[in-house]
Amino acid sequence: MLVLSRKEGDQVLIGENIIIKVISIEKDCVKLGIDAPKNVKVLRYELLQEVKNENVEALQGRERLNKIKDLKEILSDERR
Amino acid sequence: MVVQKSVVKSRVFGELEVSEENIIFFEEGIPAFENLKKFVIVKEDQSPFFWLQSVEDKDIAFVIINPFEIKPDYEFDLPDEVVNKLEITSAQDVAVFCIVVIPEDVRQTRVNLKAPVIINVNKRKGMQYLLDDERYPLRYYLFENSNSNVQK
Numbered sequence: 001m002l003v004l005s006r007k008e009g010d011q012v013l014i015g016e017n018i019i020i021k022v023i024s025i026e027k028d029c030v031k032l033g034i035d036a037p038k039n040v041k042v043l044r045y046e047l048l049q050e051v052k053n054e055n056v057e058a059l060q061g062r063e064r065l066n067k068i069k070d071l072k073e074i075l076s077d078e079r080r
Numbered sequence: 081m082v083v084q085k086s087v088v089k090s091r092v093f094g095e096l097e098v099s100e101e102n103i104i105f106f107e108e109g110i111p112a113f114e115n116l117k118k119f120v121i122v123k124e125d126q127s128p129f130f131w132l133q134s135v136e137d138k139d140i141a142f143v144i145i146n147p148f149e150i151k152p153d154y155e156f157d158l159p160d161e162v163v164n165k166l167e168i169t170s171a172q173d174v175a176v177f178c179i180v181v182i183p184e185d186v187r188q189t190r191v192n193l194k195a196p197v198i199i200n201v202n203k204r205k206g207m208q209y210l211l212d213d214e215r216y217p218l219r220y221y222l223f224e225n226s227n228s229n230v231q232k
Contacts, residue, residue: 037161055111058180061182
């Protein structure tokens with residue numbers, strides 16, 4: 001992994017056309033501006049991890065779907 | 081034209097006969113299951129739910145729902161990336177589903193509105209796309225938010 005020290009306003013060029021700019025630095029938060037072509041996906045890493053976790057958990061749904069149907073009946077009974 | 085049929089083994093449905101023409105190709109797989117590229121959509125009887133069943137792995141099936149059934153104002157602009165990758169040419173090409181997570185406590189059932197599954201029904205290409213949209217949560221709790229809608 002390449003590690004760089006950058007000051008506020010400094011930029012980093014990745015490949016031909018991806019620019020990362022340090023917008024501001026406050027306490028424990030760095031604000032970055034990312035300028036990349038539209039076909040390059042830019043994602044917060046932890047969001048992708050969360051989606052993966054949800055997808056893995058979703059596999060259990062197939063066995064539990066019948067319970068939801070029961071639950072729907074319970075919930076509609078409660079409202080009556 | 082000869083329609084190729086193949087049998088897909090599914091843990092949920094047993095053996096499913098699937099026409100090649102019903103198989104949806106996910107070029108990038110689905111996050112956490114990147115190696116699986118072929119899926120079919122199967123309707124659940126008497127419920128708003130569908131299954132997104134892997135053709136290649138019988139154990140992999142996601143419960144999915146049409147998000148407009150539970151959140152009628154759900155909307156987002158299709159990013160260029162999706163339009164290009166799925167070869168979308170008109171709005172009629174597009175179907176959108178969201179993955180449903182049913183935890184042990186089924187009252188906490190949630191729908192991933194942040195990362196919809198977008199499908200070009202004509203080209204039979206799909207992908208799960210992560211929306212950069214603060215309006216829609218990764219965990220939208222089905223029963224807290226929309227009891228009445230799910231009754232349908």
